[in-house]
Amino acid sequence: MTTPSAPVSAVPPEGASAWVTIDLDAISDNVRELGRRAPGAEVMAVVKADAYGHGLAHSARAAVAGGATWLAAAQLTEALQLRAAGVTTPALTWLYPPGADFGAAIDADLDLSVAAPWAVEAIAAAARERGRTARIHLKVDTGLARNGALGQGWTDLIAAVGPLQAEGAVEVIGVWSHFALADAPQHPTVLAQRERFVEAAAELERAGIHPQIRHLANSAATLTNPDAHFDVVRPGLAVYGLSPVPDLGAPEDFGLREAMRVTARLALVKAAPAGQGVSYGHTYTTTQDTIVGLVPLGYADGIPRHAGSLGPVQVGGQRLTVAGRVCMDQFVLDLGPTYAGGAGDEVVILGRGADGEPTAQDWASAIDTINYEIVTRISGRLPRVLVGGGD
């Protein structure tokens, strides 16, 4: 999990072992492209988890520059950070426990999602105290069985909200839900969830509650399921130029480009004999007299330990695989017997597939996970270098 604490600069810090470059223009262009693919809908850019590891405030601003009229962050605390950074775009947040600081959220003009009567009652109480109206989005569970009001719970939630809206303590701005299998657009649950969503929104209308917006589509549904676009689409991953449906297409197939590049500098390059076991456990052994290079990144930086002898990197245009175990702060590459470079050479860990670089998706495929997990784990201890965003 990244933290927003990493230093941010326009060029790699001098002497840095490794850094994360964030292309702000890519984020803006991706949002613009998502807007084109959802004509008639606004874009709510999801910036949770420190903008999927890309950095909260600058990513949010880049998304807004690309036309996002809404932002979204899962944790209430993340949404408050957005406001503390001076970002004033309408923003939705949906994850909080009882006792969360709803007053601070109202003071910060955040929209709060509601999935249970206790939540709307606590939010209304905080609004009353301030003589304000809290902006809320009612979340219906249409079949994910995660957040949202399910079944009779939806009817009960509407009953709880009605009097609070009549009183002026809350105003229902939106009704929303989330898919379980958005990456399989033909799956029967996708159709069923959409139907349930329409029905739930109609039940709300019948109760005299008329939200301004309905929103259902994450990245996968934004790209593959126009029937799910409604008034606002709510993509996260695609904003950062990654494909939510790698089996259906790479980023460039959807007009997107990766915004994150992770680069390291070799900290040591040296000769190693044939038959040399490499790194903890000697799970890799050199097959010839060779040259090995030390990459100063490890699992503490978000390089998955499972990527030992699997993770792809690029050195001077050459594609290589991690040699042996990934350690806490470092891993090793077998650069081959003819390697002509030396310490300080750049290693691309992940970047843009269309440019021939290894990608977050390549890492995900190598260790049987998803690209989301690769980028969100890139550690806050790596400095962020911002390029583009020249507005």
Ligand SMILES: *Cc1c(COP(=O)(O)O)cnc(C)c1O
């Ligand atoms: C994370 C999240 C999104 C964005 O999902 P992507 O697959 O990254 O586009 C949208 N809505 C909710 C409720 C989420 O949790």
